[in-house]
Amino acid sequence: MVEQLPQDVIARLRALDPAVTPELAQASWALLTPFHEKLGYTAPRIVRDLRYGEHERHRLDVHADGEPAGGSTDGHGAPVFVFVHGGGFVAGDKRNPGSPAYDLVGAWAVRHGWVGVNMTYRYAPEVKWPAGAEDVAAAVGWLRANIAQYGGDPDRIIVAGNSAGATHVADFAAGHGGDLAGVRGAALISGIYTARPTLPGAAPHPYYGTPDPVQASLPCLVESQVPLLFAVAERDPERFQAAIAEVTAAWLARHAAVPNLVWVDGHNHMSAVPSLGVDEPALGVPLARFVERHTTV
Amino acid sequence: MVEQLPQDVIARLRALDPAVTPELAQASWALLTPFHEKLGYTAPRIVRDLRYGEHERHRLDVHADGEPAGGSTDGHGAPVFVFVHGGGFVAGDKRNPGSPAYDLVGAWAVRHGWVGVNMTYRYAPEVKWPAGAEDVAAAVGWLRANIAQYGGDPDRIIVAGNSAGATHVADFAAGHGGDLAGVRGAALISGIYTARPTLPGAAPHPYYGTPDPVQASLPCLVESQVPLLFAVAERDPERFQAAIAEVTAAWLARHAAVPNLVWVDGHNHMSAVPSLGVDEPALGVPLARFVERHTTV
Numbered sequence: 001m002v003e004q005l006p007q008d009v010i011a012r013l014r015a016l017d018p019a020v021t022p023e024l025a026q027a028s029w030a031l032l033t034p035f036h037e038k039l040g041y042t043a044p045r046i047v048r049d050l051r052y053g054e055h056e057r058h059r060l061d062v063h064a065d066g067e068p069a070g071g072s073t074d075g076h077g078a079p080v081f082v083f084v085h086g087g088g089f090v091a092g093d094k095r096n097p098g099s100p101a102y103d104l105v106g107a108w109a110v111r112h113g114w115v116g117v118n119m120t121y122r123y124a125p126e127v128k129w130p131a132g133a134e135d136v137a138a139a140v141g142w143l144r145a146n147i148a149q150y151g152g153d154p155d156r157i158i159v160a161g162n163s164a165g166a167t168h169v170a171d172f173a174a175g176h177g178g179d180l181a182g183v184r185g186a187a188l189i190s191g192i193y194t195a196r197p198t199l200p201g202a203a204p205h206p207y208y209g210t211p212d213p214v215q216a217s218l219p220c221l222v223e224s225q226v227p228l229l230f231a232v233a234e235r236d237p238e239r240f241q242a243a244i245a246e247v248t249a250a251w252l253a254r255h256a257a258v259p260n261l262v263w264v265d266g267h268n269h270m271s272a273v274p275s276l277g278v279d280e281p282a283l284g285v286p287l288a289r290f291v292e293r294h295t296t297v
Numbered sequence: 298m299v300e301q302l303p304q305d306v307i308a309r310l311r312a313l314d315p316a317v318t319p320e321l322a323q324a325s326w327a328l329l330t331p332f333h334e335k336l337g338y339t340a341p342r343i344v345r346d347l348r349y350g351e352h353e354r355h356r357l358d359v360h361a362d363g364e365p366a367g368g369s370t371d372g373h374g375a376p377v378f379v380f381v382h383g384g385g386f387v388a389g390d391k392r393n394p395g396s397p398a399y400d401l402v403g404a405w406a407v408r409h410g411w412v413g414v415n416m417t418y419r420y421a422p423e424v425k426w427p428a429g430a431e432d433v434a435a436a437v438g439w440l441r442a443n444i445a446q447y448g449g450d451p452d453r454i455i456v457a458g459n460s461a462g463a464t465h466v467a468d469f470a471a472g473h474g475g476d477l478a479g480v481r482g483a484a485l486i487s488g489i490y491t492a493r494p495t496l497p498g499a500a501p502h503p504y505y506g507t508p509d510p511v512q513a514s515l516p517c518l519v520e521s522q523v524p525l526l527f528a529v530a531e532r533d534p535e536r537f538q539a540a541i542a543e544v545t546a547a548w549l550a551r552h553a554a555v556p557n558l559v560w561v562d563g564h565n566h567m568s569a570v571p572s573l574g575v576d577e578p579a580l581g582v583p584l585a586r587f588v589e590r591h592t593t594v
Contacts (some may be wrong), residue, residue: 132397244555257535258538260531262582265557265586285582286583
C-alpha cells in the first residue's frame with residue numbers, strides 16, 4: 001500500500017498562495033497533520049538531543065526500530081537517512097513538539113528499514129558560510145563514530161536537506177564542509193545552489209554576508225563524487241524553480257545528461273517534506289528509490 | 298503492491314551501451330520480457346486494427362476490461378490512455394506479435410481502470426512534418442466519436458508518446474496537428490522538441506526535410522493549453538537529455554516554473570516504456586499520478 005493524499009486535499013494544497021510565509025507553513029501543516037496522526041509519526045525508538053559538537057545547536061535525534069542493537073540481518077547495519085531542516089538560515093528546528101515536524105521523517109526512514117537522523121545546526125547571523133556545511137560534516141563525523149550502536153551502518157549514510165538545509169547539504173556535497181567518507185548520496189529538496197551577489201545598497205545576507213563567487217556551490221556541486229537527487233515542489237516560488245533550471249543546464253554541460261530530478265506534484269515549499277509517508281508518489285517513492293539504489297551492499 | 302525490478306536487473310540495464318541501436322532494443326526487451334510474461338501483458342479485451350483514416354497505417358488497437366459496455370460506475374466512461382510508439386519517424390509499430398511491445402501499455406492502462414489505445418501512424422519519407430501530429434489528431438478525432446462504445450470517456454483523453462512518438466504528440470499538443478478537444482494531458486517520453494537546421498552538405502531529414510523554424514514545436518509547446526509531462530530516461534543519449542534542459546529553460550522563461558519532469562531511474566531510451574507495469578517507481582507511478590490528476594471528474 002502506497003499512502004496517497006486524496007485529490008481534494010491536493011487541490012487544497014495547490015490552491016494555497018505559494019509565497020514562503022508563516023501562513024503557508026501553517027496552512028500546509030494543518031492539511032497534512034491529520035494524515036500523519038492517523039499513520040503515526042514516531043519511530044519505536046527515538047533518542048533525542050545527542051551532541052555532535054560543542055555549540056548548543058550541535059544536536060541530533062536518532063530514530064530507530066525497537067531493537068537497540070538492530071540493523072539488517074545481513075551483517076551490516078541499516079542505511080542511515082539524515083535530514084537537515086530548513087528555516088532561511090536563521091530559524092527552524094529538528095523538532096516541533098506536538099507536531100509531526102520532523103519526527104515524521106525519522107518514522108518514514110524507519111518504516112523503510114533505515115535508521116533516521118534529524119539534525120539541527122548553527123544559525124546565521126551568529127555564523128556565516130560555510131558553517132552550515134561544516135555542521136553537516138560534523139554530524140556525519142559523529143554518525144561515522146557512533147551510529148553503529150543504534151543499528152546504523154557508518155558506511156551507508158544518505159544526507160537530505162530542505163530549503164536552507166538543502167543549501168547546507170549541497171555545500172557539504174560540494175566539498176565546502178569537510179570529509180565525505182561514508183556518504184552514499186545527498187538529496188536536495190527545494191534548495192538554492194548559487195549565492196547571488198548583494199545588490200548595491202541592499203543589506204548583506206545574514207548567512208552569506210556579501211557573497212563572493214566561491215560561495216556559489218554549483219560549480220563544485222556538479223563535480224561532487226556524491227550521487228545527488230534534486231527535488232523541486234510544483235508550487236515552489238520562482239527562485240527555487242530557477243535553481244533547478246540552473247542546475248539542469250550546469251549538469252548537462254558537465255555530464256552530458258540531466259541530474260536525478262524529482263518534480264513534487266501538488267506540493268509547495270512547506271509541504272514537500274511532510275508529504276513523506278502520507279503522499280508517497282509525490283516525493284517518497286523516488287526518494288526511497290534513490291536511497292535504496294545508493295545503499296545497496 | 299508496486300511492481301519493481303530487482304536491483305541486479307536494473308544494474309544490468311544500466312550497464313548497457315546507451316546508444317540507440319537495435320542491440321539496445323534487443324538487450325532491453327530480453328531483460329524485461331520475462332517480467333511482463335509473469336505479470337501478463339494482454340488486457341481482457343483487445344480489439345485490433347480499427348481504422349481511424351484512409352492510409353493503411355491509420356490503425357489503432359483498443360485495450361479494455363472484460364465488459365463490452367464497461368467504464369466506470371459513476372456515469373462516465375473511463376479515462377482513455379493513448380500510446381504513440383517511436384521508431385525514428387520511419388519505423389516501429391503499435392504491436393510486435395509474440396512480444397509485450399506494446400500490448401503491455403494497454404494492459405497497464407486497463408489495470409489502472411482506464412481504456413488503453415495503441416496507435417500507429419504514417420512514416421517518413423512518404424509523409425513529412427506535421428503528418429505525425431495530424432495522424433495523432435485524426436486518431437483522437439476517431440476516439441472522440443467511437444471510444445464510448447468500448448467504455449471510454451471521449452472527454453478524458455491522455456496522449457502519451459515515446460521518442461519520435463513523443464515528438465508527434467508534442468507537435469499535436471503544440472497545435473500543429475488539429476483539434477485538441479477532449480485531450481486532458483500529454484506525456485512526452487524521451488522526445489526531442491526542436492528540429493535542428495540541416496547542416497550544410499548533410500542529407501535532408503526524412504521527416505523534417507530541411508527544417509524551418511516553425512517546425513520547432515517548443516515555442517508553441519510552452520503555450521499549449523494541454524497539461525504536459527516530460528520524461529527522460531537516465532541513460533537516454535545526450536540529445537534527449539539536452540532536449541529536457543532546453544524544455545526546462547523555455548518553461549521557466551514562460552511560466553516562472555519548471556515543467557512536470559520525470560527522470561526515469563535506471564532505464565534507457567528503449568526500456569523506459571516497457572518499465573510500465575514491471576518497474577513502476579521508475580515511470581509508472583508518476584505517469585499514473587499525472588493521468589489521475591488530469592482525468593479527475
